[in-house]
Amino acid sequence: MKTTVFLAAAAAVGLFASMAQAGTLDDVKARGVLNCGVNTGLVGFGAPDANGNWTGFDVDFCRAVAAAVLGDPTKVKFTPTTGETRFTALASGEIDMLARNSTWTYKRENDLKLTFVAVNYYDGQGFMVPKSLGVNSAKELDGATICVQTGTTTELNLADYFKQHNMKYTPISIKDSAEGKQQFLAGACDAYTTDASGLAALRATFEKPHDYVILPEIISKEPLAPVVRKGDDQWASIVRWVVYALIEAEELGVTSKNLDEMAKGTSNPELNRLLGTEDNLGGMLGLDKDWAKRAIAAHGNYGEIFEANIGASTPIGLARGLNAQWNKGGLMYAMPFH
């Protein structure tokens, strides 16, 4: 009986494992649609609006990739994934890429056989508490009950942080931010912990966002990056260089508004290479010359995507901080297009 169970499971794995082998680029082109894994609903990063259209920071990266590969930013099928299901969905071939505020870690890259292409958001884990609790620092959280999403790096950072500071806590494991919001607002936990960007995004959906405060401590490094399966280097390169193209575009001052003007040819050879007026960089990726131009045309450059979804003018109101360009005090640094 035990063996039968094993065989059934093994057979199921064998079936999906065999599907994930072909070249992803060819698959996507043949299908005509990019399957992109996103958050189940984190406003600002990936959430459907009232009309069912997906919007958000991560969503725009999916659309940019679709624009570069398929020529149409709307040819994306969004698959909502939880912290638990995201990597399985990717490994099984259900999605072609994952843009779901996922932290790049050693174990994930090497043990789960994933490739994190390029960091698109430098984040860190923080805590949110109700103002009425009267807590001003994470170090005052000794004995607190804390809501944490299961299957995330946050869960481990939380345990480490409380251990380092010799404090006690009770974790409440939640599946996604919707459940977390419900539990946190019901007072089932004193504090909510996740990436600082996620806290800001979640707080923006509260009825009274000003009654909640994000504590100053950032307890971890969370470099968030789009993910693809390991073993398909061509596809990894495409997603990686789409991210870099958006960052490079901001550095070079290409926006969705002046894109057409710039694409006619400029005196800057670097810009001409990026937009395909000189050289054929796209051909090396298995794409055409205009790939980067289309990616930028989708939702603008990195800075535009940031400002439109999570920037200071949105309810989420995140400052650029570490995510500013390298020459403006941040860490966003696209590799050179040479």
Next chain:
Amino acid sequence: MSLAEKRPDSGFRLSKLIYDSQYRGYTIQFLFLCALALLIGWLVDNAYMNLAKLGITPNFSFLTNRAGYDISFKLIHYTNDSTHGRAALVGLINTLFVSFLGCIAATVLGVVVGVLRLSKNWVIARLMTIYVEVVRNVPLLLWLLVIFAVFTEATPAPRDFRGANPSAHMWLWNSMAVTNRYVALPAPEFFRSLGNIDLVVFKVSLDLLALVAVVVLGGLADRALRNHAARVQEATGRRPTTWWATVLLYFGPPIALLAILGFHFDYPKMTGFNFTGGMLAPNSLFALWFGLTIYTAVYIAEIVRAGILAVSKGQTEAAYALGLRPGRTMRLVVLPQALRVIVPPMISQFLNLTKNSTLAAAVSYPDLGATLGGVTLNQTGRALESILLMMVTYLIISLLISIAMNLFNRRVRLKER
């Protein structure tokens, strides 16, 4: 066909494997088994090759690695420095704990409801019908979510108990508190504890063992006393009064033992964010226990009702004719016979309850599915191994329950001599 003609026994020839209907059956079965083995072999080989191609080979060594995460409710010692294997054990014990509580409560409730549904009192019988029909026609998951929501939304937060003029109050002379996270209860403690025995995997409290031993000894002594009383009754026709001795045997020694060990309660106190001291039983446990109980009890009630109706009415009438009151008729005549019908389907209900406890995830109760199949699976990425382990574990639990219930069934079923 049915001619009882004696076959000429001419020995076995190879052609008989095809032409002789007696042997052809074996041939077909043998060929079928060969085909099945080939199919299974192909599936395993295919899975193994593909997994190897992805660079994934089944490996259970992650169970000895440091887990690194915390579990909110645990019955054995566990910290984030413990291994993934131990985290799985914590989950397994939580699963068994809630299943055990659920089986007991569902049986008690189910028998009561089943009997009451047959009551001659119109109101009670109809109320029970409504309970049965409402509960069993809504999925268990929804019941769990509703019950959990009631627990978290309708009860005060721990911080409401804080301060000089708290908005919420503790119950039973400040000994327990119901909050939206847990129920804080007083914990039994001993001034002169006997300590624990370390069984490597977990520790067993010697105090508890001593208490159980004393109660069991008391029970045995009581049985001897009853046997003696029965013998006296048979010899003299007069049964000596034994109830005070029974009470003394059951309550005297345990109370004496507790006094010797210095028994007292550790009461929960509000400090900082949460209650400390005492026992904190999470609401998820109560929600899951309660949900599993009311849901499974409905099915048990129907089984009990069927069992009772299966006992011929003549039995009841005969009992009445002998002058037995309705209560005793039910207890002494009907139920023992009904048990023969009731026990076999009850096994399925206990198995269902145990397997349904995997819905724990809906209320964040850390069962086996939440530790091994949840956090461990996610942190290590060993999905295949974790799910296999879980399946094997549930299989073993279910088989053990089946065996235990089948043994019980063998005791109560009709003895044919």
